[in-house]
Amino acid sequence: MKKALIITDIQSDFLGNMDYIYPLCQKYLDKAGDSYDLVILTHWKHEENENENTLLLQHKKATVIEKRGYSALTDEVKQLLQENNIETVHLGGIDSDMAVMATMYSLLDAGYKVQVLEGLLASYSTRNWESTTIMRFVLGDDNVLQVGGDRVWM
Template sequence: MKKAIICLDVQEDFLRNTLDYVAPLCQRFLNRHGDEYDAIILTRWVYEELQGQNTLLLSHPKAVVVEKSTYSAYTEDTRKVLEERGIEEVHIAGVDAELAVLATMFSLLDAGYHVKILERLVASYHGRNWESMMIARHAVGPENVIPLGGDRVYA
């Protein structure tokens, strides 16, 4: 089964103090496991105040950067990447658990993809990780919300 990872909105202007930990965790995961994926999509939320600045904190040689202005990362550009590469399973990581992560999960489920959430690579602005992951477990099954990717933030 071909699989992709979507890392949502891990960008400097979103993290600040309380969510800073998720960037090094996601980057370390991509460094170690990125080549295991048939597609890597890094989303970047764009809004007027950015004035065209790229504040994305993640990178990988295979990554495709998709700009979005909606909570769900399942945009037309994302759909094209997934279809062109024959993706059937999508893993989700990034920011924000109660909005972008759940919106993307539901959009991908509606589109027929098998979805897994990498729980330890998800962060929440409002401290709602636990509630969000409970909703995800209900929607995709507890076996698909996997405690994968967590590690020490600072070595």
């Protein structure tokens, strides 16, 4: 079964009080990125960062996708998932109650198996717990993985 990793919007203009999530996601990418058949990092382009690269994450296998809405399932991402015969998608990133959840629902509607990496989620609204509870209800306990939340050492 081919697997993809999508991490949404870990970018300097979004971190604020969620600055802990960047090193967690980068550490996970460094450790596990090569085990995925496809790695996608999204960069939400908006009026204030239109001409800037504010994306913080990097990995040699990663494809960076610019997006302008909540869901990461853009036409370009759909094409990449199809070309790589992806069946399962792991999700992490910012904002768990908006971008990650929108992506989860879009992927489910498109027929993909979705698993959320709970330790790699963050929320501006501090609604991460509630978001994860909804994801657990929708996906089932077995699809909310306790992955990526190791201690951060800088």
